[in-house]
Amino acid sequence: MKEDIKSFTISIYTENNIGLLNRISAIFQRRHINIESLTTSQSEIDGVNRFVIVVNICEDTACKIVKQIEKQVETIRAYYHTEDQTIFTESCMFKIKSDLLFNEPQIQNIIKESNARIVTVNKEFFVLEKSGRRNEIESLRRDLNVFGIMQFVRSGRIAVTKDQMKITELLTAFNNQ
Amino acid sequence: MKTQTINKNQEVAEKTQNIAGSEAVVRSLIAEGVDIIYGYPGGAIMPVYDELFKYQDKIHHVLTRHEQGAAHAAQGYARISGKVGVAMATSGPGATNLITGIADAQIDSTPLVCITGQVFSHLLGSDAFQETDIVGISTPVTKWNCQVTKAEDIPGAIAKAFYIAKSGRPGPVLVDITKDAQVSNLDFIYKKCTGIRSYNPVPKTSQESVNAAAKLINNAKKPMIVWGQGVILGQAEDELKAVIEKAGIPSAWTILGASALPTSHPLNIGMVGMHGNYAPNKLTNECDVLIAIGMRFDDRVTGRLDAYAKQAKIIHFDIDPAEIDKNVKTDVAVLGDSKESLAMLLDALDNNSHESWLQEFKDLYAIEFEKVIKGDISPTKEGLTMGEVIKQINIESKGKAAIVSDVGQHQMIACRYAEFNVSKSNITSGGLGTMGFALPAAIGAKMAAPEREVVAVIGDGGYQMNIQELGTIFQQKAAVKIVVLNNEFLGMVRQWQQLFFDKRYASTEMTNPNFVAIAEGYYIKARKVTKREELAEAVKEMMDSKESYFLEVCVEKEDNVFPMIPSGAAVSDVRLS
Numbered sequence: 123m124k125e126d127i128k129s130f131t132i133s134i135y136t137e138n139n140i141g142l143l144n145r146i147s148a149i150f151q152r153r154h155i156n157i158e159s160l161t162t163s164q165s166e167i168d169g170v171n172r173f174v175i176v177v178n179i180c181e182d183t184a185c186k187i188v189k190q191i192e193k194q195v196e197t198i199r200a201y202y203h204t205e206d207q208t209i210f211t212e213s214c215m216f217k218i219k220s221d222l223l224f225n226e227p228q229i230q231n232i233i234k235e236s237n238a239r240i241v242t243v244n245k246e247f248f249v250l251e252k253s254g255r256r257n258e259i260e261s262l263r264r265d266l267n268v269f270g271i272m273q274f275v276r277s278g279r280i281a282v283t284k285d286q287m288k289i290t291e292l293l294t295a296f297n298n299q
Numbered sequence: 300m301k302t303q304t305i306n307k308n309q310e311v312a313e314k315t316q317n318i319a320g321s322e323a324v325v326r327s328l329i330a331e332g333v334d335i336i337y338g339y340p341g342g343a344i345m346p347v348y349d350e351l352f353k354y355q356d357k358i359h360h361v362l363t364r365h366e367q368g369a370a371h372a373a374q375g376y377a378r379i380s381g382k383v384g385v386a387m388a389t390s391g392p393g394a395t396n397l398i399t400g401i402a403d404a405q406i407d408s409t410p411l412v413c414i415t416g417q418v419f420s421h422l423l424g425s426d427a428f429q430e431t432d433i434v435g436i437s438t439p440v441t442k443w444n445c446q447v448t449k450a451e452d453i454p455g456a457i458a459k460a461f462y463i464a465k466s467g468r469p470g471p472v473l474v475d476i477t478k479d480a481q482v483s484n485l486d487f488i489y490k491k492c493t494g495i496r497s498y499n500p501v502p503k504t505s506q507e508s509v510n511a512a513a514k515l516i517n518n519a520k521k522p523m524i525v526w527g528q529g530v531i532l533g534q535a536e537d538e539l540k541a542v543i544e545k546a547g548i549p550s551a552w553t554i555l556g557a558s559a560l561p562t563s564h565p566l567n568i569g570m571v572g573m574h575g576n577y578a579p580n581k582l583t584n585e586c587d588v589l590i591a592i593g594m595r596f597d598d599r600v601t602g603r604l605d606a607y608a609k610q611a612k613i614i615h616f617d618i619d620p621a622e623i624d625k626n627v628k629t630d631v632a633v634l635g636d637s638k639e640s641l642a643m644l645l646d647a648l649d650n651n652s653h654e655s656w657l658q659e660f661k662d663l664y665a666i667e668f669e670k671v672i673k674g675d676i677s678p679t680k681e682g683l684t685m686g687e688v689i690k691q692i693n694i695e696s697k698g699k700a701a702i703v704s705d706v707g708q709h710q711m712i713a714c715r716y717a718e719f720n721v722s723k724s725n726i727t728s729g730g731l732g733t734m735g736f737a738l739p740a741a742i743g744a745k746m747a748a749p750e751r752e753v754v755a756v757i758g759d760g761g762y763q764m765n766i767q768e769l770g771t772i773f774q775q776k777a778a779v780k781i782v783v784l785n786n787e788f789l790g791m792v793r794q795w796q797q798l799f800f801d802k803r804y805a806s807t808e809m810t811n812p813n814f815v816a817i818a819e820g821y822y823i824k825a826r827k828v829t830k831r832e833e834l835a836e837a838v839k840e841m842m843d844s845k846e847s848y849f850l851e852v853c854v855e856k857e858d859n860v861f862p863m864i865p866s867g868a869a870v871s872d873v874r875l876s
């Protein structure tokens with residue numbers, strides 16, 4: 123009886139600590155789970171970091187992994203969510219030859235229709251930036267690929283959840299102990 | 300400063316003093332109440348050793364003969380005392396040599412603080428002499444670890460290390476200290492760590508969960524308890540006994556749970572797992588409520604998971620939320636410290652007894668006795684058995700010795716037949732199954748509890764994995780009793796080869812040295828027994844010895860350990876032959 127493999131977004135609030143990334147990624151590695159994307163940044167609370175990790179696993183595994191992550195001393199809280207429980211986006215950049223911008227009118231249309239933003243233009247190249255869902259970014263990449271892309275890069279997913287995280291309450295409770 | 304009393308030291312601790320990082324390491328250990336550490340010096344930790352020299356009246360440093368020995372000795376110290384064991388090593392190979400012991404402590408929840416020296420911080424990442432990324436290497440096998448590069452961070456890191464190692468579900472931690480942090484000065488003040496905001500070591504036990512558990516237990520017709528080391532770590536032996544007696548529940552133990560309840564207790568039905576007793580394994584698949592207390596449903600305990608206690612309601616008491624539903628889905632989870640949760644359970648339980656259910660265990664025991672136990676402990680065949688050696692140790696020690704076993708057939712036999720009347724008496728490598736554990740662990744155990752008789756029971760294979768620690772025994776005059784059960788085979792592997800690989804004994808036969816001569820080379824009294832007539836007298840001589848003593852017993856070469864649950868089989872398919 124195999125459970126459904128789904129895309130889960132794992133959100134982790136942690137102390138800002140050298141080595142914690144290693145500790146958290148080891149939890150996935152041990153179980154032979156491929157991490158689709160991983161982003162870490164400051165969270166809404168000063169001094170507290172937030173990891174957003176996307177993995178394709180079954181819910182049972184997601185649940186166990188989140189417990190293992192929470193068990194780490196410097197993890198404040200960890201959660202897993204399905205796609206419809208989060209609001210998420212990715213961002214990407216394209217570096218493209220500048221002559222194309224002037225010689226290929228099609229490109230200008232593509233940029234306009236895709237809501238991409240021109241970050242910079244110089245004699246040799248221009249840089250486009252776009253954020254959105256994976257399929258939007260992929261379709262833009264396909265469209266631009268026809269003309270040639272000098273460089274392409276896409277970020278990992280960032281996501282906020284629809285439900286509350288209550289980290290501040292948790293930390294306040296500790297301070298009041 | 301050094302000669303002040305402890306009380307005065309505590310007062311002094313309020314004021315800061317400017318000292319070197321290396322001294323701060325030692326003073327921090329003293330502040331944590333450490334009086335014995337196990338280790339091995341080398342370049343990157345030499346400043347700390349220099350301070351240990353100065354503070355030798357407060358901390359006794361035991362020079363083991365290998366850093367693995369230091370880690371296992373610290374484990375033995377922790378396991379018998381419940382205190383944090385401390386191991387120390389230099390950078391690079393010293394640090395990597397600790398890893399097996401750290402991994403063993405991690406899987407067996409043993410509180411350890413390991414302190415390693417590291418190259419100067421400006422050399423980090425430069426492939427400097429004896430530089431290894433020990434924080435990276437140890438991450439998956441530690442509860443927590445950190446690298447300290449500044450002297451002023453030393454006391455805080457060590458305070459945190461001790462707090463984390465000991466609190467909640469215990470485990471090993473590692474603090475890696477660069478040499479520059481050791482040699483530069485700081486204003487020393489020691490504050491014990493009492494809490495970390497991101498860390499909740501002991502989840503609160505909810506009354507509802509206890510009530511739900513009690514309701515299931517009170518209504519059960521065939522309840523069964525399986526307890527693990529969580530009872531010992533939580534010092535909940537009395538609470539366990541009270542629960543068992545009040546509700547009249549037949550109760551079995553995992554290998555690490557052994558000795559929490561005396562062997563002779565009428566409701567003690569023996570060991571579960573691959574080489575556990577027949578009755579508790581078989582009846583795991585008959586009980587109606589299975590109460591797991593401080594154990595983690597290891598695969599050596601459960602056998603085939605999808606055929607494990609499927610008929611039963613499962614109640615799981617544990618301090619670690621990550622254990623709940625990890626391997627076996629529970630009906631009621633009771634989180635919290637076992638001492639507290641079992642006391643709460645006791646209040647909610649009805650007085651009860653389950654005589655006919657208990658009789659089922661007794662009946663199966665009688666079968667196991669006829670088919671296995673009798674031949675193991677009172678053999679009539681010519682060759683000596685491991686079981687009769689353990690029986691002699693029981694007789695001589697009156698079941699009060701701490702048995703430190705290694706890994707293999709002798710380990711299973713020791714755990715099956717040793718009589719335990721005192722808690723924390725079964726010190727063995729359960730989760731990792733680390734051969735080489737017993738000899739150094741016995742040293743640590745004996746030093747932590749000199750008043751206790753400590754008997755290491757080791758196979759001829761595992762003995763040779765850390766045999767160098769005889770040097771430590773000799774130098775420290777540690778009165779450890781060493782019994783090597785010599786079958787001239789890597790017995791447990793040979794047993795599998797016999798049963799599952801058509802007797803192809805690939806690399807399991809051992810040509811052994813003169814063990815008695817080796818022990819005598821270390822000035823340890825030694826004796827070899829080859830005949831049954833000599834056994835009782837030899838064991839008595841060993842147990843009567845005030846000093847360390849080495850006893851080699853040549854046992855039957857190709858005996859097997861039964862009962863056995865073949866790997867991948869259900870617990871109820873436990874075999875008697």
Ligand SMILES: Cc1ncc(C[n+]2csc(CCOP(=O)(O)OP(=O)(O)O)c2C)c(N)n1
Nearest residue numbers: 707708709732734758759760761789790791
């Ligand atoms: C470090 C290590 N290497 C290998 C093993 C695999 N192993 C498990 S039991 C065993 C045989 C142990 O032989 P011995 O020490 O002679 O004890 P016996 O089984 O004969 O009692 C081996 C090789 C292990 N557990 N640990």
